[in-house]
Amino acid sequence: MANGGSGSPLAIELSDINKSFGDVHANRNVSLTVVPGHIHGIIGENGAGKSTLVSILYGFYGADSGTIRINGETTTIRNSADAIGKGIGMVHQHFMLVPNFTVLENVMLGREGSLSVETGARKAREALNKLSQDFGLAVDPDMIVEDLPVGLQQRVEILKALFRGAEILILDEPTGVLTPQETEQLFDILRALRKQGVTILLITHKLKEIMAITDDVSVMRGGEMVAHLQTADTSPAELAELMVGRKVLLEVDHTPARPGAPVLDVQDLCLTDAAGIDQLKQISMTLREGEIVGIAGVSGNGQSELLDVLSGIMAPTGGHFTVGTNQITAERPSDPAELRDFGVAHVPEDRHKCGIVLPFSAAESMILGYSGGDEEDGGWWLSPSKLEESCAGRMREFDIRPPIPKLQSANFSGGNQQKIVLAREISTQPKLLLVGQPTRGVDIGAIEFIHKQLIALRNEGCAILLVSVELDEIMSLSDRILVMNNGQIVGELAREDADETALGLMMAGIGAEEKDAGSAKGAAS
């Protein structure tokens, strides 16, 4: 690999790192060199060992063997304090911020510096101002963190790391919670940091980001490093093939939809939560047979609540929706079991908490939601052998690996867990399928499979409501796209008219002038 050129030592040099968890060899002879002042991407599928590797680098785990050199010096990193001491900072996927503290309080947390918080705060404020200026990271230090948009919260995380003297910054899947515009802002910040000489290690599974921002890229697969490349010399197709180990279709084979009769009709649907906050405001839409309608939006803008209401987990507080001939209102709410009888299947957003029961066997998870059973199905009783038999059949059909019905659901990979959920929900031949984040935490190979299944189901005449934070997914699967912001639908685009800029603006609440001019101002950062 090319050196920095100036003869300065490498920022990070890992050689032959090994780490096992029981039978799982999460990192096998992994080596990595990162040139100082570069943005270095690590890409790989879920379970490829990326997170394990950076956890070792940040001191969460000790490696079983191998050496770590930081700035040319061999070191051992026992915990995150060690890592911080070596100038390594980390921005986690899920922010580690105290929501009801101010920006300043969050940044100085653990670094108060003196017995009196006041003195520490004064020093921290000076340092923070200097950092903000040096790196162009403007944040008001006295804002309460939970009032900040997600993009700014991430900025606070970065400031926190810089405040602790980080010269090497690890970002773990930083764009998962951002709009395309916020992502672009983050990349601007990263470029500014690079200019100041900060070394950045970017962990992601999104090929586009690797291509957009990195100088070098390392690809991991099955716990091993399979390639180190210079970003300029590679292509998304090559990276995808390296990640999966075979050729992958990045584009879905999408034929024009032939929408039929309406299946779901939503009129003025509202949801006010226990705290009195309006989560859904006057949602209206119609879904027809044989079409996929995508809901785009930054997570937390009411998409989850919409799925919860339409699947019967929560009752609406206003308006109504009709499935077939069955009308559900606030006065006459439904429940998930009844809606399943009406032909509504639901792939939930959070498969670990809802979609499967982790300690259950695959066969048991395969009947979650359908455990009521018919009379001819054994009435009150469950027969494990019957469950396992039918589970084995579905495992063959959906290529779920390993095909062991008795295996605990927790022991399947993310992609295979999702296939269990999908197999279960699709097998009922639903009229309406609600899908939340179908490919979150799912590897590329499985994504391809899941997308094919959804298209096939649509072609059979099922209506599909797709909620995803992955814009690419929404754009490649949907026939129509609705955009949600702040609990309301702010726009609709036909498949042909959708592009990232238009969607991104709508997601941020801009371009919804005809609906509500006021909301646009609030959402802009």
Next chain:
Amino acid sequence: MSPPPPLPRWADVGLIPLINVFAALVVSGIVVAIIGENPFEAMMVMIKGAFVYKGSLGYTLYYATNFIFTGLAVAVAFHAMLFNIGGEGQAYLGGLGAGLTCLLLDSMLPAILLVPLAIMASAGFGAVWGAIPGYLQAKRGSHIVITTIMFNFLAASIMVWLLAGRLKAPGQMSPETRSFSENAELPFIHDIANALGMEMARSPLNLSFVVALLACVGVWVLIWRSRLGYAIRATGHSTKAAEYAGIPVSTIIIVTMAISGGLAGMMAINEILGVQHRTILGFTSGYGFTGIAVALMGRNHPVGIVLASLLFGALYQGGAELDFEFSTITREMVLLIQGLIILFSGGLAYMFNKPLAHLLGALLSQRDRTSHTEAGQNG
């Protein structure tokens, strides 16, 4: 620093309880040695007292019967992630149910009708006493641990009030009902054995033991073979998944607590129908609480609960013998030893899990390294 590999199932279920009991015995042995007795001798006395002496096995099994019922009660609730601390009160109320049935009907119905009716009444009263905290948890959000503890006190007060008042046998001084007629008696096992021509020493062991074993089978079928059990376990492992699945979580909580309370209530049949033949004050004497330790030790599985009940039965019976044999080892010292076992296998049940997991992990990986097996990648 790194988390240990998961403990294999055989070690979790088989090895860990043995290590826990062993640790408790070591500490008990030290205590016995401190007061100047030979711990090994004391151990021998306990074992003989629990299993060898004439009639001792019957006593051990009689105690075990109580623990099976209360242990099952805790286990069933635990599968729905509910900590039923109220076994004591539910069993007490079960005694009221059995008692009232017998008081009302023992002159009218033959044993073949009265006994099943009394069993159902004990289960029913216990079930109600369990279902009320269940309802409060499901619909009102009152924590089940708090309410079941309070319901123990309520049960105790009600029973004192009734047994010292309305239900007290006329012309009696002691707080207990009149004795029931023979129609209300569950036969002693030694009577059955003698009738069949087998020699068996007298003991309080009665047919309740068989009922307890049947209850074990019933609980196993309920939890692992029924749709209700599936719903109970789904609710216990993940309330959100149960809600997603359309399982009526509140109903499941109430029903589970009713079943749990019913099982605890059935403990009363051993004491009331089997031995005392009247309802007396304080017959539960802590069996409901010990059931928590039994369920913990038995890993909430009926087979484990039977084994743990045998251990605790042996401790109760052997402990009594210990008290009898050694002048220095008093009743309180026996309680201390029992307490240590409960502490190690209940309160500290998972103390040895991590070190053992590390040890086994090290041993297994060493074996792997020599045989160089391919480890699968598992996201």
